Structures are given as structure tokens and as C-alpha cells.
Amino acid sequence: DAAGVVSAWQDDGAQLGLAQAGFPRALGMSADEAAAGELFQVLDTDGNQKVDAFEALSAIILLSRGTLEDKMDLLLSVFDFSGAGRLNFDELNIVLASVWHGLMKVCNLLPRQAAARPDRRTTSSDDGAADEDINDILVRACRQGFDCHNLPYDRHISQEQLKRWARHDIEASEWLGRFQG
Helix, strand or coil, X not given: CHHHHHHHHXXXXXXXXXXXXXXXXXXXXXXXXXXXXXHHHHHCCCCCCEEEHHHHHHHHHHHCCCCHHHHHHHHHHHXXXXXXXXXXXXXXXXXXXXXHHXXXXXXXXXXXXXXXXXXXXXXXXXXXXXXXXXXXXXXXXXXXXXXXXXXXXXXXXXXXXXXXXXXXXXXXXXXXXXXXC
């Protein structure tokens, strides 16, 4: 239950970096320490014995059962740092980056040697360019979210506007649709 995981993390102090010893407790997984240990190892791609809480929570939320609406509500509860029900441009960028990095690790979508550096994506183009920077892609996605509501980048996007963008933007809805269920 992703909502229980988010609640446990918040109750445990909402730490940004999770060490292996406290990982099961922080995510409410104490009853299954073996599964928590496996998840920790998957997320600790650089071997520093810490994982990014935002990446872990994003992956858990998107891979959990439930509607996209429910998942987006949970994501917003984690990333809405002001508690106002809206995100500024930088907060949206943090959401998208955490979702990307968390899912790349958990879904094993990167070769192990590249998992420690999931900010590069091998691409192919007519001019032979490779290794497109995922950060540029994420900033473009943030711009699309704001642009579709004619919002200046120094304003905020509301929870409802964010959901509308995720439902109606072809790229966003197609990508997020892979994690429905």
C-alpha cells in the first residue's frame, strides 16, 4: 500500500537520504525486512549505503496498484513542500527527476554500470548524437506542463492542472499509462 509507505516515511521524519539500517522502518516495511533489503540494494546503485527517499517513494507510488489520479495525489503529498496544493517549476522538476531515477533503478531499465549515472540516455538521431541528457528532457517536460496552462515558469501549477496535463499530454499520458493498475 503506497499510501501507507508515504505515511510511514512522513511519520519517521521524512528523511531525504535513507540508510540501509533505517530503510525498512522509514518505509513501513519492517514486517518484510528481506524485501526491504532487496529494494534497498536495487536503489543503492552507487553503493554508498544510502538511497534517495524521493526516488524510492516515486517508484513505490507509481508501481503500486491504483488509479493515476490516486498516484498523482500521493506524489503531490510528497513533493508539495509548501503544502499549498501546487508546485513551482523547480518542485515539478524534482518530481519528474525522482520519478525517472527511481523507476529506472527499480525497473532495471539501465545497465548496471550506467545505473549509477541515470541522467544520460542513449539516443540515436540522424546526426549521430548520443547520450542525450535526461535533465534537458525533464526540463522540457516541465515546460510542457506549464505551457499547456499558459503559466509563466515563475508561477505555480495546481494539482488539478498537473493531473490534466498528465492525462492529456500525449507523451506524459503514454509514459504514465505504463504504470496504471
